[in-house]
Amino acid sequence: MVRQGNAMTVTGQRPTVEGVTGAVQLKSVSKVFGRGRSAIRALDQISLEVPPGEFTCLIGASGCGKSTLLNLVAELEQPTSGEVSVSGRVALMFQEPALFPWLTAAGNVELAFKARGAGRAERRERTAELLDTVNLAGFGGKRPHELSGGMRQRAALARALAQEADVLLMDEPFGALDAMTRDLLHDELDRVCAGRQLTIIFVTHNVREAVRLGDRVVVLSSRPGRVIDEFAVPIEHPRRIDSAPVAELAGRITDRLREEMSHGAR
Amino acid sequence: MAPGERRSVPAYAERLAWLEAQEAQTPPEQRGRRLAVRGWAALWPKVLAIAIVLAIWQLIHVSGWKKLIFPAPGATLADLWDQLHTGLLWRAIGITSERAVIGFALAVVIGAVIGALVSGIAPLRAAVGSLITGLQTMPSIAWFPFAIILFGISTTTILFVIVLGAAPSIANGLIAGVDYTPPLLLRAGKMMGLRRLSLYRYLILPASLPAFVAGLKQGWAFSWRSLVAGELLVIIANQPSLGALLSTDQDQADMQGATSIIIVILILGIIVDMLFGVADRAIRRRWGLTGTA
Numbered sequence: 001m002v003r004q005g006n007a008m009t010v011t012g013q014r015p016t017v018e019g020v021t022g023a024v025q026l027k028s029v030s031k032v033f034g035r036g037r038s039a040i041r042a043l044d045q046i047s048l049e050v051p052p053g054e055f056t057c058l059i060g061a062s063g064c065g066k067s068t069l070l071n072l073v074a075e076l077e078q079p080t081s082g083e084v085s086v087s088g089r090v091a092l093m094f095q096e097p098a099l100f101p102w103l104t105a106a107g108n109v110e111l112a113f114k115a116r117g118a119g120r121a122e123r124r125e126r127t128a129e130l131l132d133t134v135n136l137a138g139f140g141g142k143r144p145h146e147l148s149g150g151m152r153q154r155a156a157l158a159r160a161l162a163q164e165a166d167v168l169l170m171d172e173p174f175g176a177l178d179a180m181t182r183d184l185l186h187d188e189l190d191r192v193c194a195g196r197q198l199t200i201i202f203v204t205h206n207v208r209e210a211v212r213l214g215d216r217v218v219v220l221s222s223r224p225g226r227v228i229d230e231f232a233v234p235i236e237h238p239r240r241i242d243s244a245p246v247a248e249l250a251g252r253i254t255d256r257l258r259e260e261m262s263h264g265a266r
Numbered sequence: 267m268a269p270g271e272r273r274s275v276p277a278y279a280e281r282l283a284w285l286e287a288q289e290a291q292t293p294p295e296q297r298g299r300r301l302a303v304r305g306w307a308a309l310w311p312k313v314l315a316i317a318i319v320l321a322i323w324q325l326i327h328v329s330g331w332k333k334l335i336f337p338a339p340g341a342t343l344a345d346l347w348d349q350l351h352t353g354l355l356w357r358a359i360g361i362t363s364e365r366a367v368i369g370f371a372l373a374v375v376i377g378a379v380i381g382a383l384v385s386g387i388a389p390l391r392a393a394v395g396s397l398i399t400g401l402q403t404m405p406s407i408a409w410f411p412f413a414i415i416l417f418g419i420s421t422t423t424i425l426f427v428i429v430l431g432a433a434p435s436i437a438n439g440l441i442a443g444v445d446y447t448p449p450l451l452l453r454a455g456k457m458m459g460l461r462r463l464s465l466y467r468y469l470i471l472p473a474s475l476p477a478f479v480a481g482l483k484q485g486w487a488f489s490w491r492s493l494v495a496g497e498l499l500v501i502i503a504n505q506p507s508l509g510a511l512l513s514t515d516q517d518q519a520d521m522q523g524a525t526s527i528i529i530v531i532l533i534l535g536i537i538v539d540m541l542f543g544v545a546d547r548a549i550r551r552r553w554g555l556t557g558t559a
Contacts, residue, residue: 076453091457098454101553102472111468115459145554163458 021088022052022166022199024073029082030224031068042068044224045082052087052166055193055200057214059207059253061261065225066203070169073201088166088199095172097152099144105155106131106140112162130158133192150181154188161192170202174209183241186212190237207257208250212241217253221260229256337522346526358506359530362497365421365507366538369428370489376429377436377485378478384437385444395441398434406431406492410499421505424496431492432485439481443474476549483542490535 031043042065050056058066071077072084074092099108106127113123131140134154144152153173160168174182186209193200204210210217211233219229231253235245323339337345349355384391384398409427417423447470455469497509508531515523549555 074457076456092453094450094454096450098450100451100454100469100472101555102475112458114468115464143552143554159458 022197023085023087024048024050024167024199024201025083025085026069026072027083027085029069029072029079029084031065031072031077032080041224043072043079044226046220046225046227048218048227050167050199050201052199053197055202055213055215057210057217058201058203058220059205059210059217059257060220060225061222061257062205064220064222066220067171069220069225070171070201070203073167074169086167089164090167090169091160091163091165092169093156093160093171093173095175097144097156099152099155099159101144104141104143105136105147105151105158108144108155109140109158109162112159116162116164127158127162130161131155133161134158134188148181149177150185153177153185157185157189157192161196166197167199167201170200172204173202175204175206182209186241187238189213190239207253208241208246211235211246211250211253212239219253219256219260228260335519335521337525342522342525342529345522346529349523349526354506355511355530358508358511359534361505362493362508363534365424365428365497366490366493369425369493370432370486372425373429373432373485373489374436374482377433377481378440380433381437381440381444381481385441391441398437398441401430402434402438402488404430406488407495407499410496414500419500419502421502423500424493427496428489428492432489435485435488436478436481439478439484440474442481443477444470446477447473476546476553476555479542479546479549483539483546486538486542487535490538494531 026046026048028045028047029043030041030045033040033042046069048056048069058069060066068077070092072079073086074090075086076092099105100111103111109127109130110123113126118126128137128140131137134157136151136154136158139147139151139155144155147155156173174185177185190213202210202213207217214233217231217233218227219231220226221228231249233249235243235249239246320339327333327336327338380398384395406427409430410423413423413426417426451469451473452465455465460469494509494512497507498513499509501507501510501513508527512524512527512531515521515527
């Protein structure tokens with residue numbers, strides 16, 4: 001489906017592009033908030049292509065419009081100009097788990113199936129499967145506030161997976177977690193991805209996390225956000241965040257980011 | 267090789283998962299004992315407060331102020347005890363409660379419908395949003411002349427004023443709940459594919475439940491006030507109500523009787539308010555909004 005910033009958007013059924021699902025394409029997309037003098041240009045002529053099944057990490061200093069970019073792909077916002085095309089369904093995971101507090105962990109996951117129109121028996125079964133996948137079997141009956149931060153985020157991951165999306169957008173999903181829990185969730189995310197054909201766009205400001213997880217790291221500049229560089233990550237899985245190759249590449253990316261920031265400061 | 271170095275990543279991950287699970291488990295509690303302790307902790311301040319009120323009351327009586335008409339607490343409670351053994355007081359309690367239930371139920375339905383419409387339709391909100399808040403501050407007793415002219419001396423008049431008193435609070439509670447649905451949850455719901463009706467049913471309505479219950483609680487207070495005021499003004503033959511009994515006691519200058527009825531009205535109001543308190547706390551516990559969850 002192709003959306004254009006200047007045209008009226010037709011919401012509804014999303015057509016898949018020629019049998020390819022999970023591809024995301026941005027063509028010179030700009031996003032301006034507000035008008036006139038107080039207008040803020042969040043994204044400037046961003047072009048980005050994510051092939052199906054790729055794990056892309058977006059990295060940049062705060063205020064580089066990373067979250068805006070995800071909102072555009074998720075269709076929560078419309079671009080001011082340019083084109084966003086997505087083939088397939090999109091799910092979005094936030095920095096906060098955003099679980100519904102009145103439902104149990106299982107209830108939250110089940111609601112995603114319900115929204116897709118799945119029958120009761122199917123919902124139950126697949127919810128149990130997903131909770132098992134994210135290592136929450138036995139915690140389905142707990143309410144969000146009874147779970148630890150890491151468990152909540154795993155429940156949110158299960159809920160995102162329940163949306164049976166082709167594209168999973170993750171907006172700093174592990175940013176609020178401690179390093180150990182984050183490490184554990186990296187392993188789990190690897191495991192979950194291995195069994196699925198999922199395109200992932202993962203936003204983070206943690207360079208090592210990006211290298212630990214991504215097939216590719218795209219570096220954005222700060223306000224307005226532009227793509228300034230990108231790095232392929234040719235490191236074999238399983239990776240460890242403290243391994244030498246990860247640290248080496250993360251170091252190079254950090255240098256690039258520093259360089260960009262010093263440009264911005266001038 | 268040192269044992270620490272041999273530790274593989276999966277084992278470490280399992281250990282962390284186990285630790286997290288331990289953290290999330292609530293510690294076993296000695297339920298029975300805790301309940302008794304909690305019950306006593308909630309009870310003794312109330313008992314003490316009642317004792318202090320009775321003591322002050324007795325002191326005023328002993329001091330001799332308006333000695334002829336100011337009743338002694340002992341005599342009043344004895345009068346209340348006697349009245350509880352007559353059918354009249356129970357019939358009055360029955361009729362008043364029935365009016366309260368019907369009036370409040372009508373107010374809930376009407377308030378909820380108005381709240382849902384106003385929160386969902388922007389022009390309607392612009393038109394009547396502030397009117398609802400205005401109605402909320404209107405003393406409901408002011409409606410009685412209007413209602414009596416319209417419906418005469420009838421139960422309808424009383425119910426009409428109860429609804430006018432309570433429905434605005436209930437509508438406002440629902441509107442506030444809808445307005446304060448966290449935007450993050452709304453985004454999550456929309457991403458899950460919840461639209462229009464399903465968005466309301468599975469997200470906005472449950473999210474607005476705490477504010478709605480607060481509105482119900484306030485609505486109840488208004489309807490109880492309207493009801494008792496109404497029963498004092500609108501006395502219907504052969505329908506003894508708490509208000510009617512109070513009015514009769516006034517006519518007969520029966521201070522003990524009047525005080526007894528006031529105590530009954532107070533207790534009934536407190537009991538229902540406590541029920542709302544229980545519902546409110548249950549929701550907060552469920553949502554994890556209390557410190558003791």
